[in-house]
Amino acid sequence: xxxxxxxxxxxxxxxxxxxxxxxIVYEIIVDEDLFQIDDVPxxxxxxxxxxxxxxxxxxxxxxxxxxNRGPEPNVN
Numbered sequence: 001x002x003x004x005x006x007x008x009x010x011x012x013x014x015x016x017x018x019x020x021x022x023x024i025v026y027e028i029i030v031d032e033d034l035f036q037i038d039d040v041p042x043x044x045x046x047x048x049x050x051x052x053x054x055x056x057x058x059x060x061x062x063x064x065x066x067x068n069r070g071p072e073p074n075v076n
Contacts, residue, residue: 012045013050015045019045021041021042023042042057
């Protein structure tokens with residue numbers, strides 16, 4: 001029994017063009033706040049610009065953002 005690995009796509013699901021590895025800007029909105037993370041490893045479609053990042057990378061980014069936001073200030 002081995003571990004099931006998710007295959008990285010090689011072609012864009014939107015247009016079918018080959019993907020290339022690139023550093024992308026990942027955007028995430030948390031409680032109406034926009035966070036932009038530069039230089040995220042991902043794949044980009046050569047034709048339409050569709051972007052894809054690994055699920056583990058996305059999960060790690062979301063966890064880091066949540067941990068660094070901290071609790072909301074208590075305003076009376």
